[in-house]
Amino acid sequence: MLSLRQLEVFLAVIETGSTTRAADAVALSQSAASNALTELESRLGEKLFDRVGKRLVLNASGRALQPRARALLAQARDAESLFRSGGGQLKLGASTTIGNYLLPRLLGAAQEPLPCERIEIANTDDIAERMLRFELDLGLVEGQTRHPDLVLTPWRRDEMVIVAAPFLPGEPLHCLPWIMREPGSGTRSVVEQELSEVLTGVVPLLELGSSEAIHNAVRAGLGISCLSRHVVQQSLHNGELEVRAPELSIRRPLYLLRHRQRPDTAAVARFLAMCPPEN
Template sequence: MLSLRQLEVFLAVIETGSTTAAAHAVALSQSAASNALTELENRLGEKLFDRVGKRLLLNASGRALQSRARILLAQAREAETLFQQGGGRLKVGASTTIGNYLLPRLLGKSAAELPCERIEIANTDDIAERMLRFELDLGLIEGRTLHPDLVMTPWRQDEMVIVAVPGFSGRTLAQLPWIMREVGSGTRSVVERELLDTLGNIQPVLELGSSEAIHNAVRAGIGVSCLSRHVVEQSLQTGELQVLAPDHAIRRQLYLLRHRQRPDTAAVARFLALCPPDQAEALDRA
Protein backbone atom coordinates (compact mmCIF):
# COMPACT_ATOMS: atom_id res chain seq x y z
CA MET A 1 0.00 0.00 0.00
CA LEU A 2 1.21 3.52 -0.76
CA SER A 3 2.21 5.59 2.25
CA LEU A 4 1.81 9.30 2.83
CA ARG A 5 5.54 9.49 3.56
CA GLN A 6 6.30 8.09 0.10
CA LEU A 7 4.05 10.69 -1.49
CA GLU A 8 5.63 13.44 0.61
CA VAL A 9 9.10 12.42 -0.58
CA PHE A 10 7.85 12.19 -4.18
CA LEU A 11 6.53 15.76 -4.09
CA ALA A 12 9.67 17.01 -2.36
CA VAL A 13 11.84 15.51 -5.10
CA ILE A 14 9.71 17.36 -7.69
CA GLU A 15 10.38 20.62 -5.89
CA THR A 16 14.09 20.08 -5.23
CA GLY A 17 15.29 17.84 -8.04
CA SER A 18 17.16 15.31 -5.88
CA THR A 19 16.60 12.86 -3.05
CA THR A 20 19.33 14.57 -1.02
CA ALA A 21 17.57 17.96 -1.06
CA ALA A 22 14.16 16.29 -0.67
CA ALA A 23 15.40 14.44 2.43
CA HIS A 24 16.36 17.74 4.02
CA ALA A 25 12.96 19.26 3.13
CA VAL A 26 11.00 16.43 4.80
CA ALA A 27 13.41 15.84 7.71
CA LEU A 28 14.60 12.37 6.64
CA SER A 29 18.02 10.90 6.01
CA GLN A 30 19.09 10.71 2.38
CA SER A 31 18.92 6.93 2.42
CA ALA A 32 15.42 6.94 3.92
CA ALA A 33 14.18 9.39 1.28
CA SER A 34 15.80 7.37 -1.52
CA ASN A 35 14.24 4.17 -0.19
CA ALA A 36 10.80 5.79 0.05
CA LEU A 37 10.97 6.89 -3.59
CA THR A 38 12.20 3.48 -4.72
CA GLU A 39 9.41 1.74 -2.79
CA LEU A 40 6.84 4.05 -4.36
CA GLU A 41 8.08 3.35 -7.88
CA ASN A 42 8.20 -0.39 -7.19
CA ARG A 43 4.67 -0.34 -5.80
CA LEU A 44 3.38 1.48 -8.88
CA GLY A 45 5.52 -0.48 -11.30
CA GLU A 46 6.59 2.77 -12.98
CA LYS A 47 9.59 5.06 -12.95
CA LEU A 48 8.39 8.53 -11.95
CA PHE A 49 11.55 10.45 -12.81
CA ASP A 50 14.16 10.45 -15.55
CA ARG A 51 17.69 10.38 -14.14
CA VAL A 52 19.79 13.07 -15.87
CA GLY A 53 23.17 13.23 -14.21
CA LYS A 54 22.48 13.98 -10.56
CA ARG A 55 19.11 15.48 -11.32
CA LEU A 56 15.74 13.75 -11.17
CA LEU A 57 13.34 15.13 -13.79
CA LEU A 58 9.63 14.37 -13.59
CA ASN A 59 8.43 12.20 -16.46
CA ALA A 60 4.95 11.53 -17.85
CA SER A 61 4.16 8.89 -15.21
CA GLY A 62 5.24 11.26 -12.46
CA ARG A 63 3.11 14.06 -13.84
CA ALA A 64 0.10 11.73 -13.85
CA LEU A 65 0.61 11.09 -10.13
CA GLN A 66 1.53 14.63 -9.08
CA SER A 67 -1.90 16.20 -8.63
CA ARG A 68 -3.34 13.10 -6.94
CA ALA A 69 -0.42 13.03 -4.49
CA ARG A 70 -1.04 16.65 -3.59
CA ILE A 71 -4.73 16.01 -3.05
CA LEU A 72 -4.05 12.99 -0.80
CA LEU A 73 -1.57 14.92 1.36
CA ALA A 74 -3.91 17.89 1.63
CA GLN A 75 -6.75 15.61 2.71
CA ALA A 76 -4.49 13.96 5.27
CA ARG A 77 -3.61 17.35 6.77
CA GLU A 78 -7.31 18.23 6.92
CA ALA A 79 -8.04 14.92 8.66
CA GLU A 80 -5.53 15.79 11.38
CA THR A 81 -7.62 18.83 12.34
CA LEU A 82 -11.03 17.40 11.52
CA PHE A 83 -12.29 17.52 15.11
CA GLN A 84 -10.52 20.73 16.08
CA GLN A 85 -11.98 24.21 15.82
CA GLY A 86 -15.17 22.99 14.18
CA GLY A 87 -13.54 21.34 11.20
CA GLY A 88 -9.99 22.63 10.90
CA ARG A 89 -8.25 25.87 10.18
CA LEU A 90 -7.77 27.52 6.81
CA LYS A 91 -4.81 28.95 4.95
CA VAL A 92 -6.30 31.76 2.88
CA GLY A 93 -4.54 33.61 0.10
CA ALA A 94 -5.79 37.14 -0.56
CA SER A 95 -4.90 39.71 -3.17
CA THR A 96 -3.42 42.86 -1.67
CA THR A 97 -6.50 45.10 -1.63
CA ILE A 98 -8.65 42.31 -0.21
CA GLY A 99 -6.07 41.18 2.33
CA ASN A 100 -5.00 44.62 3.53
CA TYR A 101 -8.35 46.41 3.55
CA LEU A 102 -11.53 44.42 2.92
CA LEU A 103 -10.94 41.08 4.65
CA PRO A 104 -9.76 42.46 8.03
CA ARG A 105 -12.92 44.58 8.29
CA LEU A 106 -15.16 41.65 7.41
CA LEU A 107 -13.50 39.34 9.92
CA GLY A 108 -13.45 42.09 12.54
CA LYS A 109 -17.24 42.30 12.48
CA SER A 110 -17.57 38.78 13.81
CA ALA A 111 -17.46 37.81 17.46
CA ALA A 112 -16.95 34.17 16.45
CA GLU A 113 -13.56 32.54 16.48
CA LEU A 114 -11.88 33.11 13.14
CA PRO A 115 -11.49 30.01 10.98
CA CYS A 116 -8.22 31.27 9.44
CA GLU A 117 -4.93 29.82 10.55
CA ARG A 118 -3.08 32.19 8.24
CA ILE A 119 -3.88 34.85 5.64
CA GLU A 120 -1.17 35.24 3.04
CA ILE A 121 -1.18 38.34 0.85
CA ALA A 122 0.11 38.04 -2.71
CA ASN A 123 -0.89 38.91 -6.25
CA THR A 124 -3.45 36.90 -8.18
CA ASP A 125 -0.96 34.82 -10.17
CA ASP A 126 0.94 33.80 -7.03
CA ILE A 127 -2.25 32.79 -5.22
CA ALA A 128 -3.38 30.70 -8.19
CA GLU A 129 -0.03 28.91 -8.31
CA ARG A 130 -0.13 28.16 -4.60
CA MET A 131 -3.70 26.91 -4.87
CA LEU A 132 -2.56 24.49 -7.57
CA ARG A 133 0.14 23.20 -5.21
CA PHE A 134 -2.47 22.78 -2.43
CA GLU A 135 -0.56 25.20 -0.19
CA LEU A 136 -3.69 27.34 0.28
CA ASP A 137 -7.25 26.23 1.03
CA LEU A 138 -9.02 29.25 -0.45
CA GLY A 139 -8.11 32.24 -2.56
CA LEU A 140 -9.71 35.69 -2.65
CA ILE A 141 -8.54 37.42 -5.80
CA GLU A 142 -8.99 40.67 -7.70
CA GLY A 143 -7.99 39.37 -11.13
CA ARG A 144 -8.87 36.31 -13.16
CA THR A 145 -7.21 32.95 -13.57
CA LEU A 146 -8.09 30.46 -16.29
CA HIS A 147 -6.46 27.26 -15.07
CA PRO A 148 -8.89 24.36 -15.58
CA ASP A 149 -8.28 22.98 -12.07
CA LEU A 150 -9.29 26.26 -10.40
CA VAL A 151 -12.88 27.43 -10.03
CA MET A 152 -13.73 31.12 -9.65
CA THR A 153 -17.05 32.18 -8.14
CA PRO A 154 -18.18 35.81 -7.66
CA TRP A 155 -17.60 36.96 -4.08
CA ARG A 156 -17.74 40.75 -3.76
CA GLN A 157 -17.62 43.82 -5.98
CA ASP A 158 -15.26 46.74 -5.86
CA GLU A 159 -14.96 50.16 -7.49
CA MET A 160 -11.66 51.48 -8.81
CA VAL A 161 -11.15 55.21 -9.40
CA ILE A 162 -8.40 57.32 -10.94
CA VAL A 163 -6.86 59.47 -8.21
CA ALA A 164 -4.28 62.24 -7.90
CA VAL A 165 -3.40 65.11 -5.59
CA PRO A 166 -5.59 68.22 -6.03
CA GLY A 167 -4.59 70.33 -9.03
CA PHE A 168 -2.98 67.42 -10.85
CA SER A 169 -4.57 67.94 -14.26
CA GLY A 170 -4.23 69.99 -17.44
CA ARG A 171 -3.34 67.07 -19.72
CA THR A 172 -5.23 64.13 -21.09
CA LEU A 173 -5.26 61.05 -18.87
CA ALA A 174 -2.98 59.17 -21.25
CA GLN A 175 -0.37 61.94 -21.00
CA LEU A 176 -0.25 61.95 -17.21
CA PRO A 177 2.51 60.10 -15.31
CA TRP A 178 0.96 56.78 -14.30
CA ILE A 179 1.95 54.60 -11.37
CA MET A 180 0.98 50.97 -11.84
CA ARG A 181 1.02 47.65 -10.00
CA GLU A 182 3.40 44.92 -11.13
CA VAL A 183 2.50 42.54 -13.94
CA GLY A 184 0.60 39.58 -12.48
CA SER A 185 -1.50 41.57 -10.02
CA GLY A 186 -5.28 41.63 -10.32
CA THR A 187 -5.33 45.42 -10.13
CA ARG A 188 -2.90 45.72 -13.04
CA SER A 189 -4.84 43.32 -15.24
CA VAL A 190 -8.13 45.13 -14.60
CA VAL A 191 -6.62 48.54 -15.40
CA GLU A 192 -5.05 47.23 -18.58
CA ARG A 193 -8.27 45.55 -19.69
CA GLU A 194 -10.72 48.33 -18.78
CA LEU A 195 -8.73 51.55 -19.29
CA LEU A 196 -6.03 51.02 -21.89
CA ASP A 197 -8.51 50.45 -24.70
CA THR A 198 -10.09 53.86 -24.05
CA LEU A 199 -7.07 55.89 -22.90
CA GLY A 200 -4.46 54.56 -25.29
CA ASN A 201 -0.98 53.28 -24.56
CA ILE A 202 -0.19 54.42 -21.02
CA GLN A 203 3.52 54.33 -20.19
CA PRO A 204 4.01 53.91 -16.42
CA VAL A 205 6.67 56.08 -14.82
CA LEU A 206 6.77 53.73 -11.83
CA GLU A 207 5.69 50.18 -10.97
CA LEU A 208 5.18 49.19 -7.33
CA GLY A 209 4.35 45.89 -5.64
CA SER A 210 1.43 46.96 -3.46
CA SER A 211 -1.58 49.25 -3.59
CA GLU A 212 -0.47 50.91 -0.36
CA ALA A 213 2.89 51.82 -1.90
CA ILE A 214 1.10 53.29 -4.92
CA HIS A 215 -1.29 55.18 -2.62
CA ASN A 216 1.68 56.78 -0.86
CA ALA A 217 3.37 57.64 -4.17
CA VAL A 218 0.21 59.30 -5.47
CA ARG A 219 -0.15 61.29 -2.24
CA ALA A 220 3.44 62.44 -2.71
CA GLY A 221 2.47 63.92 -6.10
CA ILE A 222 4.57 61.54 -8.20
CA GLY A 223 1.74 60.64 -10.52
CA VAL A 224 -1.79 59.30 -10.91
CA SER A 225 -3.14 55.79 -10.52
CA CYS A 226 -6.34 53.75 -10.57
CA LEU A 227 -6.96 52.23 -7.14
CA SER A 228 -9.74 50.61 -5.19
CA ARG A 229 -11.92 52.92 -3.13
CA HIS A 230 -11.12 50.65 -0.19
CA VAL A 231 -7.52 51.89 -0.47
CA VAL A 232 -8.10 55.64 -1.02
CA GLU A 233 -11.42 56.32 0.74
CA GLN A 234 -9.89 58.14 3.73
CA SER A 235 -7.62 60.26 1.52
CA LEU A 236 -10.62 61.24 -0.60
CA GLN A 237 -12.64 62.17 2.48
CA THR A 238 -9.87 64.43 3.82
CA GLY A 239 -9.31 66.06 0.44
CA GLU A 240 -5.73 64.84 0.23
CA LEU A 241 -6.63 63.13 -3.05
CA GLN A 242 -9.24 63.81 -5.72
CA VAL A 243 -10.96 61.59 -8.27
CA LEU A 244 -10.05 62.35 -11.87
CA ALA A 245 -12.47 61.51 -14.68
CA PRO A 246 -15.16 59.80 -12.57
CA ASP A 247 -16.72 58.54 -15.81
CA HIS A 248 -13.71 56.22 -16.10
CA ALA A 249 -14.38 54.51 -12.76
CA ILE A 250 -14.19 50.72 -13.00
CA ARG A 251 -16.54 48.26 -11.38
CA ARG A 252 -14.69 45.01 -10.90
CA GLN A 253 -15.65 41.61 -9.60
CA LEU A 254 -13.73 40.03 -6.74
CA TYR A 255 -13.62 36.24 -6.79
CA LEU A 256 -13.46 33.29 -4.46
CA LEU A 257 -10.99 30.71 -5.72
CA ARG A 258 -11.31 26.97 -5.03
CA HIS A 259 -9.54 23.90 -6.34
CA ARG A 260 -11.84 21.80 -8.48
CA GLN A 261 -10.68 18.51 -6.95
CA ARG A 262 -10.93 19.64 -3.33
CA PRO A 263 -14.38 19.51 -1.67
CA ASP A 264 -15.40 22.21 0.79
CA THR A 265 -14.73 21.42 4.43
CA ALA A 266 -16.57 22.59 7.55
CA ALA A 267 -13.89 25.26 7.97
CA VAL A 268 -14.61 26.61 4.48
CA ALA A 269 -18.31 26.76 5.35
CA ARG A 270 -17.53 28.70 8.55
CA PHE A 271 -15.36 31.15 6.62
CA LEU A 272 -18.09 31.78 4.06
CA ALA A 273 -20.60 32.29 6.86
CA LEU A 274 -18.37 35.05 8.26
CA CYS A 275 -17.47 36.54 4.87
CA PRO A 276 -20.36 35.66 2.56
CA PRO A 277 -20.68 36.73 -1.08
CA ASP A 278 -22.42 40.02 -1.67
CA GLN A 279 -26.16 39.77 -2.17
CA ALA A 280 -28.00 43.01 -1.53
CA GLU A 281 -25.10 45.47 -1.73
CA ALA A 282 -22.67 45.85 -4.57
CA LEU A 283 -19.99 47.36 -2.35
CA ASP A 284 -19.04 46.85 1.26
CA ARG A 285 -17.53 50.05 2.61
CA ALA A 286 -18.23 49.52 6.27
Protein backbone atom coordinates (compact mmCIF):
# COMPACT_ATOMS: atom_id res chain seq x y z
CA MET A 1 0.00 0.00 0.00
CA LEU A 2 1.20 3.52 -0.75
CA SER A 3 2.20 5.62 2.25
CA LEU A 4 1.80 9.34 2.84
CA ARG A 5 5.55 9.52 3.50
CA GLN A 6 6.28 8.10 0.05
CA LEU A 7 4.01 10.67 -1.55
CA GLU A 8 5.57 13.44 0.52
CA VAL A 9 9.04 12.45 -0.70
CA PHE A 10 7.77 12.19 -4.29
CA LEU A 11 6.43 15.76 -4.20
CA ALA A 12 9.59 17.04 -2.52
CA VAL A 13 11.72 15.52 -5.29
CA ILE A 14 9.57 17.34 -7.86
CA GLU A 15 10.22 20.63 -6.07
CA THR A 16 13.95 20.13 -5.47
CA GLY A 17 15.12 17.90 -8.31
CA SER A 18 17.04 15.42 -6.15
CA THR A 19 16.51 12.98 -3.29
CA THR A 20 19.27 14.70 -1.29
CA ARG A 21 17.50 18.06 -1.24
CA ALA A 22 14.11 16.37 -0.89
CA ALA A 23 15.39 14.59 2.22
CA ASP A 24 16.24 17.96 3.79
CA ALA A 25 12.82 19.31 2.88
CA VAL A 26 10.94 16.47 4.61
CA ALA A 27 13.39 15.96 7.51
CA LEU A 28 14.61 12.49 6.47
CA SER A 29 18.03 11.04 5.83
CA GLN A 30 19.08 10.84 2.20
CA SER A 31 18.94 7.04 2.26
CA ALA A 32 15.43 7.04 3.78
CA ALA A 33 14.20 9.46 1.10
CA SER A 34 15.76 7.36 -1.68
CA ASN A 35 14.20 4.22 -0.24
CA ALA A 36 10.79 5.85 -0.03
CA LEU A 37 10.94 6.88 -3.69
CA THR A 38 12.19 3.45 -4.76
CA GLU A 39 9.40 1.72 -2.81
CA LEU A 40 6.80 4.02 -4.38
CA GLU A 41 8.01 3.29 -7.92
CA SER A 42 8.17 -0.44 -7.12
CA ARG A 43 4.62 -0.42 -5.76
CA LEU A 44 3.34 1.38 -8.86
CA GLY A 45 5.47 -0.59 -11.29
CA GLU A 46 6.50 2.63 -13.02
CA LYS A 47 9.46 5.00 -13.03
CA LEU A 48 8.26 8.47 -12.07
CA PHE A 49 11.38 10.45 -12.97
CA ASP A 50 13.96 10.54 -15.73
CA ARG A 51 17.57 11.22 -14.72
CA VAL A 52 19.06 14.21 -16.58
CA GLY A 53 22.64 14.64 -15.40
CA LYS A 54 22.41 14.82 -11.62
CA ARG A 55 18.82 16.00 -11.67
CA LEU A 56 15.60 13.96 -11.48
CA VAL A 57 13.02 15.24 -13.99
CA LEU A 58 9.34 14.30 -13.74
CA ASN A 59 8.16 12.06 -16.58
CA ALA A 60 4.66 11.35 -17.93
CA SER A 61 3.87 8.78 -15.21
CA GLY A 62 5.03 11.19 -12.52
CA ARG A 63 2.93 13.99 -13.97
CA ALA A 64 -0.14 11.74 -13.84
CA LEU A 65 0.49 10.97 -10.16
CA GLN A 66 1.37 14.52 -9.05
CA PRO A 67 -2.15 16.04 -8.64
CA ARG A 68 -3.43 12.90 -6.92
CA ALA A 69 -0.50 12.90 -4.51
CA ARG A 70 -1.18 16.53 -3.64
CA ALA A 71 -4.85 15.79 -3.11
CA LEU A 72 -4.15 12.85 -0.78
CA LEU A 73 -1.69 14.84 1.34
CA ALA A 74 -4.09 17.78 1.52
CA GLN A 75 -6.89 15.49 2.71
CA ALA A 76 -4.57 13.99 5.35
CA ARG A 77 -3.74 17.49 6.63
CA ASP A 78 -7.46 18.33 6.67
CA ALA A 79 -8.13 15.24 8.81
CA GLU A 80 -5.40 16.24 11.28
CA SER A 81 -6.65 19.82 11.59
CA LEU A 82 -10.21 18.60 12.09
CA PHE A 83 -9.30 17.10 15.43
CA ARG A 84 -6.63 19.62 16.45
CA SER A 85 -8.88 22.67 16.22
CA GLY A 86 -12.48 21.55 16.49
CA GLY A 87 -13.24 21.48 12.79
CA GLY A 88 -10.16 22.93 11.14
CA GLN A 89 -8.93 26.35 10.16
CA LEU A 90 -9.90 27.84 6.82
CA LYS A 91 -7.22 28.74 4.28
CA LEU A 92 -9.08 31.18 2.05
CA GLY A 93 -7.94 32.90 -1.13
CA ALA A 94 -9.70 36.05 -2.36
CA SER A 95 -9.07 38.16 -5.42
CA THR A 96 -8.34 41.77 -4.61
CA THR A 97 -11.72 43.49 -4.89
CA ILE A 98 -13.41 40.73 -2.87
CA GLY A 99 -10.61 40.47 -0.30
CA ASN A 100 -10.14 44.19 0.27
CA TYR A 101 -13.77 45.38 0.15
CA LEU A 102 -16.56 42.79 0.10
CA LEU A 103 -15.13 40.13 2.41
CA PRO A 104 -14.34 42.46 5.38
CA ARG A 105 -17.93 43.75 5.30
CA LEU A 106 -19.39 40.25 5.20
CA LEU A 107 -17.20 38.97 8.02
CA GLY A 108 -17.84 42.11 10.07
CA ALA A 109 -21.58 41.54 9.81
CA ALA A 110 -21.36 37.85 10.71
CA GLN A 111 -22.77 36.69 14.02
CA GLU A 112 -19.66 34.70 14.95
CA PRO A 113 -15.95 34.89 14.15
CA LEU A 114 -14.67 32.80 11.29
CA PRO A 115 -11.73 30.59 12.28
CA CYS A 116 -9.42 31.57 9.42
CA GLU A 117 -5.86 30.34 9.51
CA ARG A 118 -5.09 32.87 6.78
CA ILE A 119 -6.66 34.88 3.97
CA GLU A 120 -4.51 35.26 0.86
CA ILE A 121 -5.36 38.27 -1.33
CA ALA A 122 -4.07 38.10 -4.91
CA ASN A 123 -5.34 38.25 -8.47
CA THR A 124 -7.50 35.48 -9.92
CA ASP A 125 -4.67 33.71 -11.73
CA ASP A 126 -2.56 33.58 -8.55
CA ILE A 127 -5.47 32.24 -6.47
CA ALA A 128 -6.10 29.54 -9.09
CA GLU A 129 -2.44 28.50 -9.00
CA ARG A 130 -2.52 28.25 -5.19
CA MET A 131 -5.68 26.13 -5.40
CA LEU A 132 -3.99 23.75 -7.87
CA ARG A 133 -1.13 23.29 -5.38
CA PHE A 134 -3.67 22.51 -2.60
CA GLU A 135 -2.42 25.48 -0.56
CA LEU A 136 -5.94 26.93 -0.18
CA ASP A 137 -9.26 25.35 0.80
CA LEU A 138 -11.50 27.77 -1.10
CA GLY A 139 -11.14 30.68 -3.50
CA LEU A 140 -13.34 33.74 -3.98
CA VAL A 141 -12.59 35.18 -7.40
CA GLU A 142 -13.80 37.79 -9.88
CA GLY A 143 -12.45 36.25 -13.09
CA GLN A 144 -12.78 32.98 -14.95
CA THR A 145 -10.32 30.12 -14.88
CA ARG A 146 -10.59 27.15 -17.21
CA HIS A 147 -8.28 24.58 -15.66
CA PRO A 148 -10.04 21.17 -15.73
CA ASP A 149 -9.21 20.48 -12.05
CA LEU A 150 -10.87 23.70 -10.84
CA VAL A 151 -14.62 24.26 -10.50
CA LEU A 152 -16.30 27.68 -10.53
CA THR A 153 -19.77 28.19 -9.03
CA PRO A 154 -21.63 31.53 -8.74
CA TRP A 155 -21.44 33.14 -5.30
CA ARG A 156 -22.37 36.83 -5.41
CA ARG A 157 -22.92 39.58 -7.99
CA ASP A 158 -21.08 42.85 -8.52
CA GLU A 159 -21.57 45.99 -10.62
CA MET A 160 -18.65 47.70 -12.33
CA VAL A 161 -18.95 51.32 -13.42
CA ILE A 162 -16.78 53.68 -15.46
CA VAL A 163 -15.64 56.47 -13.14
CA ALA A 164 -13.73 59.73 -13.49
CA ALA A 165 -12.97 62.81 -11.44
CA PRO A 166 -15.67 65.46 -12.04
CA PHE A 167 -13.12 67.92 -13.43
CA LEU A 168 -11.84 65.51 -16.11
CA PRO A 169 -12.95 66.69 -19.62
CA GLY A 170 -16.11 65.10 -20.97
CA GLU A 171 -14.49 63.67 -24.10
CA PRO A 172 -15.44 60.34 -25.74
CA LEU A 173 -14.30 57.45 -23.59
CA HIS A 174 -11.76 56.15 -26.10
CA CYS A 175 -10.09 59.59 -26.21
CA LEU A 176 -9.45 59.70 -22.45
CA PRO A 177 -6.46 58.11 -20.67
CA TRP A 178 -7.37 54.74 -19.18
CA ILE A 179 -5.95 53.26 -15.99
CA MET A 180 -6.31 49.48 -15.69
CA ARG A 181 -5.43 46.48 -13.56
CA GLU A 182 -2.51 44.25 -14.46
CA PRO A 183 -2.93 41.31 -16.88
CA GLY A 184 -4.09 38.22 -14.94
CA SER A 185 -6.54 40.23 -12.87
CA GLY A 186 -10.18 39.15 -12.98
CA THR A 187 -11.22 42.80 -13.14
CA ARG A 188 -8.97 43.41 -16.15
CA SER A 189 -10.29 40.41 -18.09
CA VAL A 190 -13.94 41.34 -17.45
CA VAL A 191 -13.39 44.97 -18.50
CA GLU A 192 -11.57 44.00 -21.70
CA GLN A 193 -14.28 41.51 -22.61
CA GLU A 194 -17.32 43.66 -21.82
CA LEU A 195 -15.96 47.00 -23.12
CA SER A 196 -14.09 45.65 -26.13
CA GLU A 197 -15.66 48.16 -28.54
CA VAL A 198 -14.89 51.13 -26.30
CA LEU A 199 -11.31 49.98 -25.68
CA THR A 200 -10.41 49.16 -29.30
CA GLY A 201 -7.05 50.78 -29.96
CA VAL A 202 -6.74 52.08 -26.39
CA VAL A 203 -3.33 51.68 -24.75
CA PRO A 204 -3.63 52.08 -20.95
CA LEU A 205 -1.82 55.08 -19.52
CA LEU A 206 -1.10 53.05 -16.36
CA GLU A 207 -1.41 49.41 -15.30
CA LEU A 208 -1.58 49.10 -11.51
CA GLY A 209 -1.60 46.07 -9.25
CA SER A 210 -4.55 46.99 -7.01
CA SER A 211 -7.99 48.51 -7.38
CA GLU A 212 -7.23 50.96 -4.57
CA ALA A 213 -4.20 52.29 -6.44
CA ILE A 214 -6.40 52.82 -9.53
CA HIS A 215 -9.08 54.42 -7.36
CA ASN A 216 -6.57 56.96 -6.04
CA ALA A 217 -5.16 57.68 -9.51
CA VAL A 218 -8.64 58.31 -10.92
CA ARG A 219 -9.54 60.60 -8.01
CA ALA A 220 -6.36 62.59 -8.77
CA GLY A 221 -7.55 63.12 -12.33
CA LEU A 222 -4.94 60.99 -14.08
CA GLY A 223 -7.53 59.17 -16.16
CA ILE A 224 -10.67 57.02 -16.11
CA SER A 225 -11.25 53.40 -15.18
CA CYS A 226 -13.94 50.78 -14.73
CA LEU A 227 -14.11 49.67 -11.10
CA SER A 228 -16.41 47.77 -8.78
CA ARG A 229 -18.97 49.81 -6.86
CA HIS A 230 -17.56 48.13 -3.75
CA VAL A 231 -14.35 50.07 -4.39
CA VAL A 232 -15.73 53.51 -5.33
CA GLN A 233 -19.03 53.81 -3.47
CA GLN A 234 -17.73 56.25 -0.84
CA SER A 235 -16.03 58.46 -3.45
CA LEU A 236 -19.23 58.53 -5.53
CA HIS A 237 -21.22 59.45 -2.44
CA ASN A 238 -19.00 62.40 -1.48
CA GLY A 239 -18.59 63.72 -5.03
CA GLU A 240 -14.91 62.89 -5.56
CA LEU A 241 -15.87 60.69 -8.51
CA GLU A 242 -18.73 60.51 -10.97
CA VAL A 243 -20.05 57.73 -13.20
CA ARG A 244 -19.45 58.18 -16.91
CA ALA A 245 -21.65 56.34 -19.45
CA PRO A 246 -23.86 54.56 -16.88
CA GLU A 247 -25.45 52.56 -19.70
CA LEU A 248 -22.13 50.72 -20.02
CA SER A 249 -22.07 49.46 -16.44
CA ILE A 250 -21.10 45.79 -16.14
CA ARG A 251 -22.90 43.29 -13.95
CA ARG A 252 -20.60 40.38 -13.29
CA PRO A 253 -20.73 37.25 -11.15
CA LEU A 254 -18.28 36.60 -8.34
CA TYR A 255 -17.33 32.95 -7.97
CA LEU A 256 -16.46 30.24 -5.49
CA LEU A 257 -13.40 28.35 -6.69
CA ARG A 258 -12.86 24.75 -5.57
CA HIS A 259 -10.50 21.95 -6.51
CA ARG A 260 -12.35 19.07 -8.14
CA GLN A 261 -10.42 16.46 -6.13
CA ARG A 262 -10.79 18.14 -2.74
CA PRO A 263 -14.07 17.84 -0.78
CA ASP A 264 -15.23 20.80 1.28
CA THR A 265 -13.75 20.86 4.78
CA ALA A 266 -15.80 21.64 7.88
CA ALA A 267 -14.26 25.13 7.87
CA VAL A 268 -15.43 25.71 4.28
CA ALA A 269 -18.94 24.64 5.27
CA ARG A 270 -18.92 27.12 8.17
CA PHE A 271 -17.78 29.93 5.90
CA LEU A 272 -20.53 29.18 3.37
CA ALA A 273 -23.12 29.15 6.16
CA MET A 274 -21.94 32.60 7.25
CA CYS A 275 -21.52 34.04 3.73
CA PRO A 276 -23.88 31.96 1.57
CA PRO A 277 -24.31 32.31 -2.20
CA GLU A 278 -26.95 34.81 -3.27
CA ASN A 279 -30.06 33.44 -4.94
